[in-house]
Amino acid sequence: MAPKSDSAEAIVLNFVNEQNRPLNSQNVADSLQKFNLKKAGIQKALDNLADNGKISFKEYGKQKIYLARQDQFDIPNSEELNQMKEENAQVQQQLDEQKRAISEVEGEIKNLQSNLTLEQIRHKEAKLQKEVKEMEDKLVKLREGVTLVRPEERKGIAEMYSEKLSQWRKRKRMFKDVWDAITENLPKDLKEFKEELGLEYDEDVGVSLQSFSGLLQHGKKRTRDQ
Template sequence: MKKENAKLQQELEDQRRAISEVEGEIKTLQSNLTLEQIHAKRSKLANEVEEMEKKLEKLREGVTLVRPEDRKVIQDAYLEKINQWRKRKRLFKDLWDAITENSTKDLKEFKEELGLEYDEDAGMSLQSFSDLMPNGKKRCRGQ
């Protein structure tokens, strides 16, 4: 009886191993794409490549995407905003210095108490935005 039980246990273990191998093979086969899926994906990628080649061809032909007049208007508006930012930053600094000139409070605590945030606290830098202007047009005086 013990020999028969041991033999059955061994057969059970062999069957489990065989089942495990078959399940692994099934998972591998299921993770692969079917021929229909491969054809669908191939045609989708071919369409994307065709669209991108058309865009690239337009760019190679020298098509002007933004008219020079529009570019000038946008650059002028951007420069104006940067100048306004610079002026407001300077005004705030002058006012802040005047307010805190004789203050005995810790300036960081006072700033937090008032809920003020500097540009740098918010991860912004006026210089990095000024550097985006082409041709060295950093400042526009007289405006």
């Protein structure tokens, strides 16, 4: 149900007085959409209010600008204005202090959130104690001369390691034979040709067959010494 004209005028008058700034009918219509007032009804209410002297208006060509009557408002004198400025400054200072206090509290909360909870500390402590116990047990066995790796297991690992080294050595030799045959009469630079093919030697990736063979010999020597 659409509002009556007098209630529409009351709504429009209240809005114009609250805003206390220059307004046209479109400004008022946009702001009062929630009251389901049509623009024509708002225009009529503005004109009636202006004709009755309840609001002021000025015409700029075809545009009418409406404004609340200023004589209804208490205009503060210079002393009151100065007092208001002082009060405003005090309120602003209090606001700044509150902001600093909030910032400090937020910083404390952030620090607390970054710390471990008591439950997390206990869990981590239990885990570390378990790791320490396992390492201590292993150390005791080593001091007592307990063999952690059985001889047959060590032998099997050494044989497998030796087999892999043999395969490595065999493949290096095969590659060298093929490479020498291909590049024997090749006119281009061998280094450039190698890069074109995307080939990498062991040395290019930081490994050496000799160093791995040395590990096997060192293991055999250590076994004999024991």
